[in-house]
Amino acid sequence: MRYGDVGEELARRVVDTLRRELDVELTPGEALVRVSPRDGVDYQCDVAMSLGKRLGRAPREIAADLAAKTDLADLTETPEVAGPGFLNFVLRRDWLEARAAALAGDPRLGVAPAEQPRRVAIDYSSPNVAKEMHVGHLRSSVIGDAITRLLRFSGHEVIPHNHLGDWGTPFGMLIEQVLNDGASGPRTISDLNEFYRAARATFDADEAFATRARDRVVLLQSGDEATVAVWRQLVDESMSHFSRVYELLDVELTPEDSYGESFYNPHLAAVVEDLEAAGLTEISDGAVCVFPPGHRNREGDRLPLIVRKRDGGFGYAATDLATVRYWTAERGVTDLLYVVGSPQAQHFAMLFAVCRSAGWLTGEHQAVHIGFGSVLGQDGKTMRTRSGESIKLADLLSEAVEQASARLDGRSTEDRHDVATAVGIGAVKYADLSSDRERDYTFSWDRMLSHEGNTSVYLQYAVVRARSLLAKADRELDGTRVRITDPAERALVLTLLRFPEAVRAATSAYAPHKLCTFLYETAVAFSRFFERCPVLSAEDAEVRASRLVLVDLTSKTLTLGLSLLGISAPDRL
Numbered sequence: 251m252r253y254g255d256v257g258e259e260l261a262r263r264v265v266d267t268l269r270r271e272l273d274v275e276l277t278p279g280e281a282l283v284r285v286s287p288r289d290g291v292d293y294q295c296d297v298a299m300s301l302g303k304r305l306g307r308a309p310r311e312i313a314a315d316l317a318a319k320t321d322l323a324d325l326t327e328t329p330e331v332a333g334p335g336f337l338n339f340v341l342r343r344d345w346l347e348a349r350a351a352a353l354a355g356d357p358r359l360g361v362a363p364a365e366q367p368r369r370v371a372i373d374y375s376s377p378n379v380a381k382e383m384h385v386g387h388l389r390s391s392v393i394g395d396a397i398t399r400l401l402r403f404s405g406h407e408v409i410p411h412n413h414l415g416d417w418g419t420p421f422g423m424l425i426e427q428v429l430n431d432g433a434s435g436p437r438t439i440s441d442l443n444e445f446y447r448a449a450r451a452t453f454d455a456d457e458a459f460a461t462r463a464r465d466r467v468v469l470l471q472s473g474d475e476a477t478v479a480v481w482r483q484l485v486d487e488s489m490s491h492f493s494r495v496y497e498l499l500d501v502e503l504t505p506e507d508s509y510g511e512s513f514y515n516p517h518l519a520a521v522v523e524d525l526e527a528a529g530l531t532e533i534s535d536g537a538v539c540v541f542p543p544g545h546r547n548r549e550g551d552r553l554p555l556i557v558r559k560r561d562g563g564f565g566y567a568a569t570d571l572a573t574v575r576y577w578t579a580e581r582g583v584t585d586l587l588y589v590v591g592s593p594q595a596q597h598f599a600m601l602f603a604v605c606r607s608a609g610w611l612t613g614e615h616q617a618v619h620i621g622f623g624s625v626l627g628q629d630g631k632t633m634r635t636r637s638g639e640s641i642k643l644a645d646l647l648s649e650a651v652e653q654a655s656a657r658l659d660g661r662s663t664e665d666r667h668d669v670a671t672a673v674g675i676g677a678v679k680y681a682d683l684s685s686d687r688e689r690d691y692t693f694s695w696d697r698m699l700s701h702e703g704n705t706s707v708y709l710q711y712a713v714v715r716a717r718s719l720l721a722k723a724d725r726e727l728d729g730t731r732v733r734i735t736d737p738a739e740r741a742l743v744l745t746l747l748r749f750p751e752a753v754r755a756a757t758s759a760y761a762p763h764k765l766c767t768f769l770y771e772t773a774v775a776f777s778r779f780f781e782r783c784p785v786l787s788a789e790d791a792e793v794r795a796s797r798l799v800l801v802d803l804t805s806k807t808l809t810l811g812l813s814l815l816g817i818s819a820p821d822r823l
């Protein structure tokens with residue numbers, strides 16, 4: 251059995267009454283009646299207010315009609331009409347008790363799998379070969395990974411692909427540098443930034459090297475074996491560096507998920523042909539371009555998506571056109587997600603427009619640019635090292651573990667490192683995921699590692715508390731009956747029941763912060779319950795058993811919720 255959302259269930263019943271009892275024909279927009287959780291009451295609906303004008307009736311009157319005629323007896327007390335025409339719902343105690351008990355026995359905690367699963371290709375992380383990953387890639391990796399987990403849990407098929415920057419003119423210089431370095435090559439690559447800088451410096455200083463580098467690009471593109479072998483080495487070395495970061499970050503990308511820019515190289519000629527055949531291209535300044543309608547710069551000039559450059563080469567845009575064509579036509583995906591920083595919003599808007607005109611995206615497809623803001627330092631500017639360089643992700647993550655370890659007040663158990671890793675990495679990920687992704691956020695060790703407030707540590711502590719209570723109960727939970735005897739219990743139950751709503755909201759808007767907010771509210775409700783309601787020392791055996799069920803359900807909810815964000819919950823802190 252599946253439970254779905256309480257809000258949705260209430261909304262469905264209200265819509266039913268509108269149609270059957272009040273004879274209201276709803277437009278598709280109006281049919282999306284929303285019933286949302288509200289403080290003070292349990293749920294609230296404002297549909298009467300939005301219908302008042304059209305029906306020529308007072309909203310309060312419509313609301314009263316809905317209250318009287320909606321079949322809710324099993325679910326709520328009689329709804330109340332409030333204010334200008336709100337409909338307030340208070341859930342029945344016996345219903346809450348039964349639902350909580352049912353959830354406690356459901357491994358999915360009430361989340362129904364999608365009725366129409368979609369096949370989703372998601373582009374995330376996507377760092378550049380022979381360069382260190384930086385904080386921009388942190389955001390893409392962490393957000394993309396959480397969205398992947400959420401979509402999978404919701405029953406969709408998800409194909410992650412890592413759009414590595416592994417192609418293009420810089421590779422001529424990088425390959426020459428490897429050859430120059432001779433035997434020391436691989437060692438230099440282990441510091442990718444150093445390696446890139448060295449290649450760039452030689453390129454600028456040594457004319458002969460620069461010429462060889464340019465020739466190297468041609469050799470690479472024509473598939474020259476020796477050149478391709480060195481290129482492979484560069485890609486593999488970089489990938490093993492990325493893999494270490496993914497492992498530390500607990501991000502589920504593997505080398506098999508790599509679909510770098512080079513992968514699309516054989517598809518580029520067909521991209522141009524298709525666009526030309528569709529009559530979409532224009533030659534501008536010698537380059538093959540498409541001008542999607544409506545995209546102009548500040549001066550009012552039309553903006554091109556450059557398909558083939560004047561010199562015959564292909565760039566970033568051409569490769570992205572190929573991604574859409576490949577994933578829809580050859581892999582049959584319905585949804586294309588790109589988790590890439592917001593500065594690229596225009597690129598993706600133009601890309602999707604062109605792909606719609608080309609027929610690669612149809613009404614059945616959804617293409618979404620999942621943008622995100624920057625990580626800011628304490629000075630309010632994009633975070634950098636003291637010497638003004640971009641911060642290496644690997645360094646940032648080791649510091650996270652150290653910072654967490656330093657705060658584990660002198661504990662010296664052998665699992666200290668594991669705990670510090672769970673806390674430190676969790677804190678970095680959660681700080682990123684818990685703020686609205688479109689906004690910038692300020693990076694602060696003190697804030698993200700605080701035991702108070704909306705942090706992963708706070709949630710991890712709640713889990714530890716719940717689990718240790720359960721361990722102390724030292725026998726199987728006897729029975730699954732839930733009895734609500736205190737307002738703190740009721741509030742906790744009401745919050746726990748919203749898990750399916752939170753998962754749905756976070757998944758459909760690609761907004762992990764909505765799940766974070768829910769988890770935080772759950773932990774707060776749990777800690778109030780914990781203060782007010784004795785569990786192990788409860789006098790009444792039934793109350794004790796019921797409270798243990800609630801503790802168990804809380805622990806499962808927080809643990810599952812954190813795992814959907816890619817954050818682990820250790821047994822001890």
Ligand code: ARG
Nearest residue numbers: 373376377378413415570590
């Ligand atoms: N490699 C790019 C960067 O580091 C991001 C690529 C994003 N994906 C894409 N299909 N354009 O900025």
